[in-house]
Amino acid sequence: MATNSSEQSNGGMNRRKFLSVVGVAGGGAAVLPGCSTDRVQKLVPYLIQDENQVPGLATTYASTCTECPAGCGLHVKTREARAIKLEGNPDHPINTGALCARGHAGLQGLYNPGRLKSPMVRNADGSLDPVSWDDALARLSQEVARAGSGTRVISGAGPGTFSDLLAAWTQALGGRLVRYQPFDHEPLRAANRRVFGIDSVPSYDFGRAKYILEFGADFLETWLSPVEHHRGFARAHGYHDGEMAKFVSLTPRMSMTGMNADEWHPITPGSEAAVALAMANVILSERSGAPSDANALRGMLARHTPEAAAQEAGLGAEAIRRVAREFASAKPSLAVAGGIGSQHRGAEMLCAAVNLLNYIAGNVGQTIDFGAPVPTGDGYGALEALTSAMRDGHVGLVIVHESNPAYTVPATVQFEAAFTRVGFKVSTASVLDETAALCDLILPNHHGLERWDDLRPRPGVRSLMQPVMEPVFDTRATGDVLLDVARAAESGPLAQFTAASFEAHLKQAWVGVAQARGSTDPEQFWVDALARGGVFEDSPAAPVVSLAADAAQIVATAPAFDGDGDLVFMAYPSPMLFDGRGANKPWLLENPDPVTKVTWRSCLELHPDTAKALDVREGEILRLTSPHGSIEAPVYVYPGLHPGVVATPLGFGHTAYGDYAQGRGVNALDLLGAAPGAGGGLGFVAYASTRVRTERTGRYQQVPKTEGNPRQLGRGIAEAMPIGLAQRGLTPKEAHYAEVGGEPHEVNTERELEALAGFAEAQEHAATKGDYVGEHPQWGMVIDLARCTGCSACVTACYAENNIPTVGEQEVLRGREMSWMRIERYFEGGEDPGEPVEARFVPMLCQHCGNAPCEPVCPVYAAYHTTDGLNGQAYNRCVGTRYCGNNCPYKVRYFNWFPYNERSFPDPLHLQLNPDVTVRARGVMEKCTFCVQRIRGAQNRAALEDRDLMDGDVTPACAQACPADAIVFGDRMDPESRVSRAGRDHRGYHVFDALHVRPAVTYLAKVRYQEEG
Amino acid sequence: MARTVPGVLGAFAHIDAATDAIRALRARGHTKLTVYSAAPNHEIEEALEHRVSPVRLFTLIGGLTGCAAGFAMTIWMSNDWPVLVGGKPIASIPPYVVIAFELTILLGALATVAGLVLLSLLRPTRGLMYDPRFSDDQVGIFVPCHGNQAAEVKDVMTRAGSIEVRRETG
């Protein structure tokens, strides 16, 4: 494997080898101006050639993503023994080839400048100083020996061989292990326990659902397994041959998930449970076919009339009835709840209510699979218990692994105070996060791409992780650390762990796996598994689920909120930063929030009416005060919000965790009370549990958002049509006229049309000359807006593939972000009171126009048309007149105002650069190239194999990443290619068709459930 | 200082006096006159019966060359490395008209100046008698002639009303 590729394992990234990488690879590997002529002067050979590494060719390793508990499969692309890109593993059952933005950004975790370069120990003067591994391990062994059964371990590692080892190791010591995830979905588990008597979180099959009902579960962003949900959701809700599932969202805040709903109802925070029960009531009373034992619920449900619920939720009773009936009649359907954003004190009741709703509609076992539960931790309760134990000084030694409680629990818990009373504190964080900063000893763990392990995201799936390259810094896999300590102990409880290394331990474990599957050749089994990425089998059959005894004991009382402020405070998880672990990755910070389009910081979201009432406008810094604390942040006015709510994302406001994360935005947790007594003891953090008072500061802070104007002004950029019209096979234009009345009419006269045609023909003829004679592929793309959810995975994928620099907050304020691909988010409606607000996403990238306006204006032919129909950009020829940028109607050309190439990739971040793509110097224009490097690569391969390119040989990074398969790429000249077939869809249209620039990108209009006309 | 040309120089304060002198001298066969004046004066021109200057030929040729060069350069360069931009023809005449036009003007103007320099400034005025007053407010007439004619010329000038007549013996 990659680790053997060089003799020098003196630890740390092998600079010499890197030199050789640059020397041989030449390409954009080192951060140097794209057009610089200075070159590597030395060629440093490998001592021993690694058979897996051919210079200039990518080697791919299968691994597993650890950016969230979902456990997606990765394909890690490496060049010259450097990981340069993360991609989804097509064979992996969870993400089947797709990968979200957070997953892509895992690479920046690997090359993060904030990573610890060696173990650290706290000295007498209280400062953290580097220390050798030998000393560090000796110190740890000694402390472990001292603490013995007083050892406590907090681990965020998912279920897998390492976690097993950790558990066994802790148990051997007589200590206790707390498996802690900030987003652990405790209410969901509790509700399942209560309603079905099953203590687990099932997996949800959105793909089969014909009707989706959401009570604040952002299942496309952070809830459980977003990529998997994306795949299913796109299958169900993506319009195909006249059909699509309907999706209704009932939440106080329209999340990105909510933006994909056909109906969004802003209901009063805390009223969700009542609404769900009311619907259950309607269904149970009106419909037959509910499981027999549901009848026991009649009495309880009867109390929850639609009228009462409507009263509470601020939503028409009729709407409740209608949705309930639609929900029941569509089989199977699916209702989900338990998202972090709506995790108020009534969250458990809410989940329970939704469980009943699903049960009554007969979805359990259909779209809800208890046979494949998703991994969960021990819940927040366990951490609370540990915290109080620490407070009482009963803990001698704490080892914190892959979790950062000092940041992820509300300040009111006073975790820090309790933590500091522990005798000796050890962290394995590879970045100095808030918790590590409190520790006495830090043993930085390898990044997931540097170490061995496997994960079991659900029964039947064993997903392997393997080192794809030499460690970047002097770090050590925690698995090895545990075994080292055990070895050092010689005798005693730990002596049972004898494996020479964690790798050996893992292989041993896999011998078991192999034998369990009746394999005669474990070694071969192992090699195959590594190549595939693990073993993937169907999960065991779902158990028969019936109502638990006290299922009827559900009372949906409106949850309590601390404080007397007039706005309810919602802290929702940021789709980019998740629980805050993304905050040190510039790709995620600069990738705009899909909803607000704000980058680099967090804002306070207010409904326009609320903002008017408070007399604040966007950018004014507002102070929110709850009984537990106060925060100050600029206002962002967002129509997709319940007027009684102020919302802000979690994951910002770090006080440590590297330069990128520190002091960026505010930590929403500061407003929460979760200490026992103050609403604690729930067993989970109630993220929406306070009312806040607002106070104007009169100070302003321009909001670094990438959006100029959120309205399309009727320019037909993001088209959508009611499903009725779509089923009639209308084009967007026809649909438009069908709605507003009138007929699509041709403005030109017959003669004019003839003239135009003749001109076009002459033009074509005169334009084919030299290279342009003869048959070439004409690359094109089709983007299906009915599938696109706006998740922005493609954006980060593009950054990663094309060496796009992140420019930072100050430059974003000047609108200078470089995102070759951007997701434009437009609002429709919501302007006059009562009118529902609708959001549309449209991925905007270079349209590679046939009559590109940017080309003829370039004085030096830097922008020009390639023979294969690309809109080429020769960086080294560009002198930077920026005329092309002005003349581009789609505004997809980006200029290097500063030497971003030197500023955005601080060592070792520059190791992520793709050697196949030139790193652009300052003063040149750049833009989407349809991943021309992949096209040329495929052409080279085809040429070596003496064959023509085949459809599917080339997939741009964005299409590859898209979890909704919304993007299709291929040759428009081949009528049978996927892109040609997709492009012939009646929903197809070109943005700004009137300009006759003949774009190579065809959009398929979105389809919505809505009344026509 | 080159050898001075022998002759007679007369200075005139009055324009009609000067023209009279010119006519008289030309009548007497002194056609190789040099008349100095501070500004172009059509009375003098008429008296000298000048033909139209051939400068315009330079202008014409220069302009035509420029125009041809303009089209030739743009079309040849476009075809030398054909690059397709904006779906427009490789060599697309309308935009090239601009270049051709500008070159027409440029070369036309430069040729005109060249003509001016060749025809007038490069003509040797060295050795011809001159007086600073002529660039100020007087008209000067220089007649290249030898001994015997000189007296006659002087006489003509004074009669015509020159305010001063000098003689240069080579």
Add this chain to the structure above:
Amino acid sequence: MRKLAMALGGSAVLVLAAWSLGRETSSAQGGRATPGAAALDSTTAPVLAAADTARLKGPRQPIFFRHDIHAGQYKMQCQYCHYSVGASSEPGIPSMQTCMGCHLVIGGADSATRAEIQKVRDAYNQKQPVEWVRVHYLARHAHFPHMRHMKALGPTACATCHGDVTRMPQVFKVNNITNMGWCIDCHLEKDVSRDCSVCHY
């Protein structure tokens, strides 16, 4: 005014530069003879010691590696060392292991050679790869897929750009491959695409 003058002056200078470069290229193509190699037939390489490297063309390498001996006299295939040239855009430089494959056994005939070979062995044993001085390079914005050219040009491929290294005791740059014109000449002659995005992306 000054700027415009610069514009004109600059371009004038560049015209000359361009022409002179062109001349240089062509002359280089012609003159393949190298000191030391001149007098000899192709089979046996001249006897030279590291001390002679100074008067040889090309940068002086940490080890006086003799392409003329390896590739010339012993007719080793280029691909034996530059193993990935046929498959990848990068030709690849031999790992120390590859060198040792032979030089474990072959110690060199004369003292001078022995001294050089000893350097290789030391480097290998001390795990200190030799830092060769780079002779041929392209600017980073130009992508040159070696394998395509190997396939297209066949056996003569290497010499087309790198010259006849089998005659070079010390490798030097024969052709001005850093000039785009050098590539274009060939692409025109072979009538293959000169679309910018073939190399620049």
Add this chain to the structure above:
Amino acid sequence: MAVMAHETHVPTQTHAEVTRDVVATLGKPSRGYVLMLAGAIGMFVVGLITFVILLKDGLGHAGYTPPVMWSVYITTFVFWIGIGHAGTLISAILYLFRSPWRTAVYRATEAMTVFAVMTAGLFPIIHIGRQWIFYWLLPYPNQRYLWPNFKSPLLWDVFAISTYLTVSTVFLIVGLVPDVAAVRDKVSGWRKKIYGMLALGWTGSDTQWRHYTRAYLYLAALATPLVLSVHSVVSWDFAVGLVPGWHGTIFAPYFVAGAIYSGIGMVFTLLIPLRKAFKLEHMIQEHHFDNLGKLTLLTGSILFYAYMMEYFIAWYSGVSWEQTTFYLRAFGPMWWAGWTMIICNAFVSQLLWFKKIRTNVTALFVISIFINIGMWFERFVIIVSSLGNDFVPYAWGQLTPSWADWGILVGSFGWFLMYFLLFARTFPIVAIQEIKEMIPMPRKRPGVLH
């Protein structure tokens, strides 16, 4: 007006007096002059420093806010090109129209033209991203076999501006030769030597005049279409683009009128103080300003019409983005710029209907300042507010100029004034020989008109 000028305004002095007065302007510089020159050089240095910083770090220091990819630099570029138009118009076109009143002012305006174009010529270089390879825009043979793209309006600019600079410079020099000769014959010592050299051996002989007058006529004939073409070409930088607010057929005439308007504005701004400083009141007289004023009124009114027409077409076209762009020009975030342009150009120019104002030097000077400001803002509005709000609403962005923008702007004024002041002190700022041409020489038989 040419005729009127003939009848009434023949200068009263004699040839000798003309020479004397003009040569007098070349005497010892006054303190005021030295201060002004120092100020100009100071401003230029500011610009120079700014440029060096831009070269070092990149254009980012300027206020560019995509999609506004062109802003203050191109604005100022067009501004100076515009200034450069009055000169040649007055010296060439009015020469062809035989309107003698031009003679007093044309030398100054022509000098202004040359220096304005010199200034403008810097901006294409300053504003590009990689200034050190600006020469790639020139068609010179190179080892890459690459040629520039003659379809690009920017290349038209390169040719138009270099041609314009060359021709107007030549025109200025040719006009100067006889005057330099006159100066040569008045001064003494080293100055005589230098002027002697510059006079290229001019004696004012009949042959010289014979060719000179023809050559001058043809130069004027060539310069006239050039003036009209150059600003048309500049306007096509925008009109050829798709950007709403740029993409208009009206642009060429609209820009040419604007150019002349702004040019004459600058003529007022320069001449009025100059005339005082050099005591040339009796040569550059009220009626000159009166005529210039009429020209200003004419071009100003053309602008007024163009503005209205732009709005009308935007409305009449029914194209959503055109309408939005023009709405936002007046009521969008850049409203202040929009109204500055309309008030300073369309409205202020209308004051010139009154002869009282046309002949009131102070009033004219104030108006000229308004014109300069207004015309700078016209270009600013056309470029910035159009780009800021074009096709894709999501990408809209509003520009806020930064110190780097202002630094270069100030520098350009310094650079221009520096040259102009030096010229005014070194060469006859009033055309001696043309004035003399108008003053009939004394006759010995008075009354007998030839």
